[in-house]
Amino acid sequence: MSESDQAAPIAPSAERFPVPQSVLARLRSDPQADIDAAAADPDAFWLAQARKLEWTREPTQGLSGEAPNFQWFADGETNVTLSALDRHARGAARTRAAFIWLSETGEEQVLTYGMLHERVERAAAGLRALGVGLGERVVIYMPLTPEGCIAMLACARLGAVHSVVYAGLGVGALRDRITDAGARVVITADVGYRRGKLVDLYSVAAEAVADLPQVQHLVLWERIKTFSREHDPRTVAWESLFTHGRAAAAPVGAEHPLYILYTSGSTGKPKGVVHTHGGYIVGTAYHLGALFDVTESDVFFCTSDIGWIVGHGYIVYGPLVAGATVLFREGAPDYPDPGILWRSTEKYGVDVLFTAPTTLRLFMKLGAEVLEPYDLSRLRVIACAGEALNPEAWRWAQQHLGGGLEEGAHAIVIDHWWQTELGAPTLGSHPRWDARPGFVGRPLAGVVADVVDEAGNSLSDNVQGQLVIRRPFPSMMRGIHGNPEKYAQVWSENPAGYLSGDLALRDADGCFSILGRADDVLSVAGHRIGSSDVEDALVSHPAVAEAAVIGIPDDLKGQSIIAYVILLASHSAAEASLPGLRASIGEHVRRELGPIATLGRVEIVTALPKTRSGKIMRRVLRAQALGEDPGDLTTLEG
CATH class of the missing domain: 3.30.300.30 (ANL, C-terminal domain)
Incomplete structure (x- = not known):
């Protein structure tokens, strides 16, 4: 479709809100120098970010090869757990809280970096005793608990490839993912909690593997010992993993796969997106500080789940690499009462909150009086992603969670856009930039984004077209498991580069507005x-x-x-x-x-x-x- 075939230019909103000085004074990050450096020499910029992590062989190469068969830091060797755990466990951070976990039932668990490091080492040794090694795929079907995170990190430590399946998907979805991944080990729990009800996970997992002879072990974490069932004969107790000593991190090449994550399926058949130890963690860790403004002294509350890309990056890997404390909670955000999310935010002194527009709209519907009993003044950044943040929800959140837009406000609500395939934030509204409701933001450091027609030609300002990424950056996927043709397709469907599948427009200031999926466009x-x-x-x-x-x-x-x-x-x-x-x-x-x-x-x-x-x-x-x-x-x- 040529530019002349496009709809007439769409006039963007003229609304622009400067961030109050009272908010700016609390921020630590400033993106412009990084954006300029990455534009001038992207390889040098990303190598500088990579060298902030732990490597067994430090990389000297940035981007090599061409899309779709590109690599990042190809001559480097590492293991993500060296940066996420070992370096913290060796120093003063050993006694700092890594995880603060809450359950719907009121249960609380705090794991320091030292405690988490030891548990991951022991879980990894137990998996190794089951035959899990370099490159093996392990499916994790666990509730949002520290045990689920430990399972992920233990796989990573061995150089095995984990594939987390959201604990709530049914038998067919789980079976399909186990089969596609070729997993010989599945890790699950007996139950999860959702709105006061027990969700029977083991029965789903046992049925999913019942006719899969490839699965040799079904590791079961029993939370409720009285929750009886007939066990699959391949069942192994989670606790037994911790009786085999401790496992050191296995050094792997930067391009070695870290995990497979299947897309949610809202736009078609799920596909197994592959991310790596090197590039993925460099991008994920970088944006935690550069966009979300998180440092090691912060408490970071992420309301996602480990079954999704946000939970991978910003419950587990990103915060741990940064040495921050991450708060996460199993259960619905308004259960057992509508104030639980905000009571937890106040109690644990949350500095930065990452949530979804759906959550904001939930509380917008419930009314601001739900927030009134709680002191949220420690919050300085409220980040949203996962779907469109409509202007009305932004205004409500800025007013009632951020303290408004007058001097004296304490926080700013920011939007940003990325995908499972991209691994980390790609377009965003940095906390220092003027707020633009309805616009997701500008390309972040190292990102070359464009709005183009079907022939790959750049379109004029305020004209909708296809959103593409013209140049690979480190956190982008390296493939689709078992389907190289599908992976190549996302780089070949449009000559301009990676085709996101989203429609967008860009205004004269370089700000992007996401208009929805290409197949969600209405023609009237x-x-x-x-x-x-x-x-x-x-x-x-x-x-x-x-x-x-x-x-x-x-x-x-x-x-x-x-x-x-x-x-x-x-x-x-x-x-x-x-x-x-x-x-x-x-x-x-x-x-x-x-x-x-x-x-x-x-x-x-x-x-x-x-x-x-x-x-x-x-x-x-x-x-x-x-x-x-x-x-x-x-x-x-x-």
């Missing part, structure tokens, strides 16, 4: 509009808490827009039946976006279908509206 009467544009307009209506839109075929206009909205708690259920409310919502969207965004129908709902990582599954809504089979639902939130 010859006009193209991103689904996120319509959803942002919907959520800015005073009655709407969350929204999703789809396009369905229309004989006259090509597509008709169907909106699904969840109302704020302040609006009664009775109002949902009033035609006047639906009409008001439709008129509001038309006023915000113009006649091309006229809604065909507004449906008031109490929930939206989402993946377990919080992404709205619009294909499910579309299938329901058209009476079609929705396809694979293994990643649908239960």
Whole structure:
């Protein structure tokens, strides 16, 4: 599609909010020097970042080869646990808290760097006794607990390749991932907790491996000894791993695979994304400080799960390499009561919070009074990613979590964009930069991003097109497990470089706005509009808490827009039946976006279908509206 075939330029929001000096004074990082250095000599810049880590053979090479078969730090040798554990356990950080873990049940566990180092060494020795070694794949199906993190780190220490499967996916999804990875060992637990209920994980794991003779061992961590079941004969007790001494870190090449992580499946069949010991951890660790402003003296609260890329990078690897303290919690963010997230933030003195827009919208719906009992003034950065952060949610969070935008505010809410395939933040709104609601930010250090047409030609400012990455950076995936053709495809579909699959526009200041997936673009009467544009307009209506839109075929206009909205708690259920409310919502969207965004129908709902990582599954809504089979639902939130 050429530029002349594109929709007319989209006028970006003129809103721009300078960050208060009271916030700027609290920040430690400043990105501009790094951005300039990376632009001038990317190899030298990334080698300088790499040399801040622990290497058994320090690299002298930056980028080598060409996409898709590129490498980073190819002559270097390391093991990620040397940087994440060993160097801290040798020094003063040995007694510093590495993990603070909370459960829905009120249980708390604190592990210092010294304690975590020893447990990982012992778990690694136990896995080695089961035959796990260099390059072996191990599937981890564990709840969000320190034991799940220890399992990941123990695999890494041996040079084995872990593949974490979100503890909530069903038998079929787990079996498919075990089979695709070729895993001979699976690690699981008896139960997890979710909204006060026990989630039986072992039964799912046992059924998944029942007809898989390739699986030799099913390692079971029993949290509840009275939770009886018939054990698979291959079951090995988690505790038995810790009786085989301690394992040193196995040195591996920088390009040695660290893990396989399967994508959530919201846009098609899951694929096993491969990340490495060297480049992945260099990028992940760098952005923890450079974008999120985290140092070793901070408490960093990440509300993700180890089943997703954010949990890999910013519960486990990034914070541990930085020597920071990471707080994480098993369970729903509003259970056992709506204040639990903020009570924990206050109690543990959280400095930086990383959460999802879905979480912000949840509390926006519940109302700001949920926050009032808690002192959140220690927070200085609130980072969001995983889906579009609509301007209304940003404003609410900035006002009620950050203290507003006047002098005296204590924190800034930032947006940023990346993918499982990219491994680490790629576009972002740094805490020092003016806030631009609706814009995810600018390319971060070392990133060359562009908005192009299908022929790879750069598009003008404020014209939507395909978002591409023109040059590899260290944390990008190195392959798709068992599917080199699919991996090559993401580099060959557009001549400009890596094709993200997202549509975007860039304004005259170089700020990017993500418009949604390419297959989520609506075409109404010859006009193209991103689904996120319509959803942002919907959520800015005073009655709407969350929204999703789809396009369905229309004989006259090509597509008709169907909106699904969840109302704020302040609006009664009775109002949902009033035609006047639906009409008001439709008129509001038309006023915000113009006649091309006229809604065909507004449906008031109490929930939206989402993946377990919080992404709205619009294909499910579309299938329901058209009476079609929705396809694979293994990643649908239960």
